[in-house]
Structures are given as C-alpha cells and as structure tokens.
Amino acid sequence: MDGQTGAFPHLDGAGRALMVDVSAKEVTTRTATAAGTVLLSAECVTALRDDTVPKGDALAVARIAGIQGAKKTPDLVPLCHPLPLSGVTVDLDVVDSGVEIVATVRTTGRTGVEMEALTAVSVAALALVDMIKAVDREARITDVRVLAKAGGRSGSWTRDGS
Amino acid sequence: MDGQTGAFPHLDGAGRALMVDVSAKEVTTRTATAAGTVLLSAECVTALRDDTVPKGDALAVARIAGIQGAKKTPDLVPLCHPLPLSGVTVDLDVVDSGVEIVATVRTTGRTGVEMEALTAVSVAALALVDMIKAVDREARITDVRVLAKAGGRSGSWTRDGS
Amino acid sequence: MDGQTGAFPHLDGAGRALMVDVSAKEVTTRTATAAGTVLLSAECVTALRDDTVPKGDALAVARIAGIQGAKKTPDLVPLCHPLPLSGVTVDLDVVDSGVEIVATVRTTGRTGVEMEALTAVSVAALALVDMIKAVDREARITDVRVLAKAGGRSGSWTRDGS
C-alpha cells in the first residue's frame, strides 16, 4: 500500500484507483445528511395528495428502498469502504413540485457516510420514479447533494444555504 | 394475482404494492436512454481537464459502476422485474459545469428498461461523486431523467426538448 | 453433465450436488402459491389492529421484503436456477392468532417457482418478526408450505385441504 501519499489518496503512485487505507483513522460516531427532489407533473402530485396514486405505498416503497440502498453503498460505489451502519432515516415529503427526500445516516467507524446518505436519497428517488412512472413518465431526479456532515477529523460541515 | 385491473397495475385491489404480472406481454427488443449531470466546481472541472484529478480513472470507475448498477436494478428498485440485459453503454463527458452522463440499456424481454437506464446514470453519478469528493464536497447530481424509449406495446417515446 | 439420470436428478453419479440441467424442459408460464403464518401474542395482534403498532408500515415492510425475497431465491437456495420472474404478489392478513401470509409467483421459464413462493413467504415473515419483535419476542413462523402450482410437464397440483 505504498505510494498513497499526497493530495489524491484515491490513487496510488501511478494514478490507479484503490480503496484508501483508513486503518489509521479514528473510530468515531459520524453522521451525514443528504437531500434531493423528484420533480413530478401537477397531475402526479395531485394523485399523490388525493391518494388516487397509492400515496402511502409509493412513499413507503421509496423509503424502504432508500434504507436498503444505504446498506448497499459499498456494493454500488466501487471504492467505498464497508461500514457498520448504526442508523438510517429516509423522509419523503410531497410538495407542489414533486417529492423532497432527506436521508440521514449514522455510523461508528473510521470514515464518513456522505456516500451512504447520497445513495439512500438516490435509491429512494429511483424507487419513487418506478412507482409513479405509469402516471408521469417525465419524472426528474434533481439536486441530490450532501447537506451536512459531522464527526471525524475534519469536524462538522454544513452546506451554505442548505 | 387478482385485482390487477385498472389504472394502477402496481397495486392490487386493496392498494398494496406488488410486482405486476407481465407474463402476457410480448417479448420484444426494448431500449431506453437516460441522462443526468453532476455539477462540479470550476476547480474540480479544471482538475478533471488538466488530469490532475485522475480524470481517466474517475470517469472509468464511474462508467463501470454505472454498467454494474444497471444489472443491480431489480435488487435496488423493489418492484422491478429481473430482466436479461443484452447491452449497456454509459458515457461521461466533461463540460464546463461538471460531467454529463448518458446511459442506454437494451433487453429482449417483456417489460421496458427505463429504470435500468436511470439506475445506470444514478450509480455512475454516485461513483463519480465518490471519486472527486476530496476535491469538491459540494458536488450535486441533477436532472436525472429518461430521454427516450423504444420497443413494446406503447411504441417509441422521446422526451420533448431532450 | 453425465450421470444425471434416475430418481434423484439433483445428484450426479457419485452423490454430489449439482444444479440440474433443465435446458431440455419446455418454456411455459408457471405459477406457484405458498402460504405461512406468523403466530403472535394477543397483545401484539391487538396492537396491529388498533394501529398502535404501526400496522400499515409493519405489513408494508414485510410485503416489500417478501417481493424482494422472491427475487433473491437463487442467491439463497444454492441449487435453484435463476429465473426471469414475471410477477409476484405477497398478501398479509391479520387474524386472531397472528398474520397469515400468501405469496404467488409467476414466470415464463423452464422450471417451476415453488421455491420462489416459499422464499417470498419466509422473508416476509422474517421482516414482520423484525418489525414487531420489540412488542412480542415470542413470535413464531409456522406452516410455511406450497399450496398450489401450475404449468410445466407435471401439470397443476393443489395441496389437499389447503
């Protein structure tokens, strides 16, 4: 595991991808929150609100898919470390323009869980699109980003204006 | 599998989720194309262009993750049917505002592959964010949507203005 | 693939496990239905009925887990063939003694889907137990069995008294 020095620890000396060695990092409680939005037609939002699209289930399926998605992060993102997640929440709110998704992931480990939070949001969004795609084939997943993180050497961080 | 009639075939009579029966649908060649963008800082785009972030590898990791993501769709999206994918492409282009991702998925099966194309784009985007997050922690995945589909009973469809 | 003859096609000549060759079997539509029961305390059933245990969600989580479980059958059962499932339903009904689960799985393939139906029931039951185990740690999964199957060379079969 030589050559991991310098500015880009994801690469070894010859520019090749690797899973960065984190064994010297401290085991601490770490959290990350990510968010995103699924933009939907007015008809689809009305259907969600009138419960003529099975609102409960579409949101329930998306929420469960998001929680399971967080656990699959190291399988989906090639250089992510497997981590023992200690908590995951995924919340979905129907708004005029679609559905807003917020996920928070917590671990006690050697590296952060931003990717797990982003994956939870993305997979919840994909599952939601699948549930409503017969009603709105123009759905759009947008603005998936990290809102905040805490724990670890670099301390807490919150996105400006989030 | 009674009660699958009507406007919302993802639900049976009592509003409960199910994997819709597609056994009466025709086996045809079906394709779908989806796209999305990862918005990055000017500094990160410059790094990708100057190859001081290992551009090749970041894009290669994302592309491979996207192809593998397409294959994992039925595992990620609870009500998706498992399908024998016959082809997957994932293309990433560096532009001034970040990286544009386009994925095309093809099958010969009984249902379409829009979800597989969207999943390929989303997973490629997540892998890209993981590769550059030490350079740009404000990366944002946006505008993930289906561009076009072909094959199956409902024929071809192209998003307006795509 | 010699030695697959005789009464026990799961074994080759020397008594060793194999995934039986089904390539000579006909591609037909095949269905299987399985059922099982999770026995619960009267207190837990009351909680499910009074909605003081979040009945909707516990049942929704179990139903989705069961559908996903059907898709994971070839990963769980070593000698099962991977099959392109064309439909899965999982129904849960709260009764006085607990929750009854029925799953129906459909494919168009070369072998039956009894194991997929049994797996859907078992995984739904496990997920249900997980949801209520803080309320009733003595839950018991019982009577998981195939009720009926149809399609394929051996034709339809229904369990006596099912």
Added chain:
Amino acid sequence: MDGQTGAFPHLDGAGRALMVDVSAKEVTTRTATAAGTVLLSAECVTALRDDTVPKGDALAVARIAGIQGAKKTPDLVPLCHPLPLSGVTVDLDVVDSGVEIVATVRTTGRTGVEMEALTAVSVAALALVDMIKAVDREARITDVRVLAKAGGRSGSWTRDGS
C-alpha cells in the same frame, strides 16, 4: 433522527419506518439461538435415513445455505443493521417427523442477532425443501422461533419450555 422516542423505536414521529439508531448502545458480545422444523413424509425421512436420498449432501447444502443466510440478513430484512458476525453454527438432525434445525449466531456489536439466527434457520429450511422436493412436495417449514439470547442491556432470555 429526531422523533425516535417512545415505545416503538422502529418508527419516527409520523409512523414511518427507519433503521433505529443504535450508536449509543454498548458494544458487547451477543448470541442468539433459533430453531425450526421441516416436516417431511415418512417416505422422505426413510430416504434420508437409508441414504437413498443423498442425506449427507442434502443436509450439507442446507447447513451451508443457513450459514450464508445469516450473513445475508441485513439484505433480506429491510430495517436490520449490518453486523460483523463472529460465529455461526447450523445443526440439522433427522427425526421421525422430519428435520430439526438449530442455529446459533454470535457477534460483538451494538445490537442483537435474533434476526440472524432466525434467518439462518429459515434459509437452511428452504434449501432443505429444495433438495427433497422431488421426493416430498408436501414439505412444511414450521415452528421457527428464537430459543434464547444473551448479551446486551436486556440481558439473557430463554423461551419458556424451549
């Protein structure tokens, strides 16, 4: 992760499923034992005993499937935490009425392993049914329950009459 208070920690304030935050729980050695029975025809039991159904292999396949099943628990049960399992045993005994299965799982972690033990038993039972289903299509998985657990805040517990 607000709103996790009260009697049902699997739900947040609005009755929605989440993976409970266990990061404040203590890391201790925890074990759980579960059991279940596969009821078989007299003919099938005789075949297992006379070794005319490849007893060794059917039981070996089931045992290995059960051990692997324990590791897949967080993938099967949506709200289960991923845990670093430190030991798994799965024992199968042929009795007059079928096969009795007992599984013990051990971890050093922040939450218990009852679900892992139940999953090991269920998956072993499913694999056994698959092995003998050509001999006995009326096999029945029954009485899958936790026998005992130890470790963690709530201490040891043994099922009455187990």
Added chain:
Amino acid sequence: MDGQTGAFPHLDGAGRALMVDVSAKEVTTRTATAAGTVLLSAECVTALRDDTVPKGDALAVARIAGIQGAKKTPDLVPLCHPLPLSGVTVDLDVVDSGVEIVATVRTTGRTGVEMEALTAVSVAALALVDMIKAVDREARITDVRVLAKAGGRSGSWTRDGS
C-alpha cells in the same frame, strides 16, 4: 450504442468499456467447461484422503460455492451479461498434488458461458483454500482455463491437449 463496430466490441469508438449489445445474436443452447487445480502439500492431501481433514465437507463446501459462484458471474465480472443458467456441475477430485476442479455450465441464451465456468472453478478453488488453510497455508490455485465450449455462431471449440 454507436461505435460498436470493428475488432474490439467491448469498447465504443473512444476506447471506453461497455456491455456489448448481443440482442441480434441467436438464442441457442450453449455450454462451456473450465478446469483448474489447487496445489496442496502432501500432508494436506493425505489429510483429505485419510478423512482427517473433513474431506467430505471441504469438497462439499467448495462444490456448492462453485455452483453459487457461477450464478454470481455478472455481479463479479463487470461487463458480463446476466444469463438464465440452465445447469451447473462442479466436480472436485483429490489427486497426489492437490485437488482438480472441473465445472460445466449450460444456458439457453444469446452469449456464451465461458466466464461462468471459469468463475465456478475459481470460486470453488477459493472456498477449498479457505477450508484447508489451517492445514496448508501455502495452497496455490493454478491452471484455471476454459477446456471447451459449444453452441453459438462460432461453433464448438476444444483447447488443444486439454
């Protein structure tokens, strides 16, 4: 899916990896056989032969792992197509120098199963090494190669001197 022409169909026009489109290829029955050897110490071979290393189980574990490995090929090999495998055999024979492994995989599909056969051999070999590594930490997996394939446009092929 433009640019797939020419000598290297795994790459599109700009040298980028893709999952080749096989939808125009014929659905036929295809088989492939691969083999490999695990070289072991004389002490370890003696233990396998004298049954003082639990020969039956070590070989049974490896055989089952190999069958399951064949099913995991599209998950392990990034550009492999998912295929509905119709049969898998894995045979292990103890010889003076170690254990010889031969795997045959069969499908009815649009592309060959050489990778599935090679993966079955490799995973069986890894599982065998795991079983005996306390007895022989110098085990060596060697000579993993395709022996023969049949079916598909290119017809049958057998390795010289295999």
Added chain:
Amino acid sequence: MDGQTGAFPHLDGAGRALMVDVSAKEVTTRTATAAGTVLLSAECVTALRDDTVPKGDALAVARIAGIQGAKKTPDLVPLCHPLPLSGVTVDLDVVDSGVEIVATVRTTGRTGVEMEALTAVSVAALALVDMIKAVDREARITDVRVLAKAGGRSGSWTRDGS
C-alpha cells in the same frame, strides 16, 4: 457452539462445517498480500502493450473488479467472516508472458484477510480474461497464492521465495 475444540475448528464435533467463533480473538490491524498471473498469448501481450487492445480500460476494469471482489469475499466463500475492510489495492503489470496481479487487503478486525486478498486477485484475473477473451481464448489464470500476512496472534508470515 460446543464442540469447536481440537485441530479443525471449521468443524464441530460431528464433522460439520461452521463459521468458527472468533469473538475471543483480539481486534488488531491485519494485512495480507496475494498474487497471481494471467498467462496470455504473445499477440495479446503485444496488443496490451501497443494499446490496440484498450490496455488502460482492460486493466482498469480488472483493478476495479478486484477491489469490489475483495468486498464480496464473505458472500463467495461460505465460511468466511464478514469484515470491515479498511483498505484494498490491486496492481496489474503487463509482462512478456501476460499480466501479473498483486492485491493487498487491510482490516482492523478479529481474523485475517488472506481470503480477501486471494479473492481480489482471482476476480481481477477473471475480469481481465473477460476483457481479452475475444483476442485470446486460451488465457490461463495461474499461481494464485498468498505472499505474506501480518497481524493477529500468529504474527507475520512470508512465503518462501515469494
């Protein structure tokens, strides 16, 4: 978990496979390095060197597959413990006879990572064979073995002549 005593801890008293209990072992930093070679035709090596086989990508695909393969070890090798890997490197070098692969895996856990290192090498080799099999169908994976390990009760070990 009785009966785990004696020379073969992978077996309980009756010769049956189990996942050995490691909960009494110490948590330490452990590393393992494994290597292997893919033997290729002179034509294929020339193509890799002349970049007429997309060398970069073939090696990149193999490297990423190897890293992901390390994470899948407990899923592939039935009795392996799931471990929180803290670092993985996979290096591939083109030599006259083919491609040499070396993988190093690191964990902080209760058991070693030899199997993870061997799995990383094997899966990288399989992915490489898949990338070049249109150019050289006689590729051969050979000499996959552990080179060195460190950490844990048994201390460091290096293969003679490695």
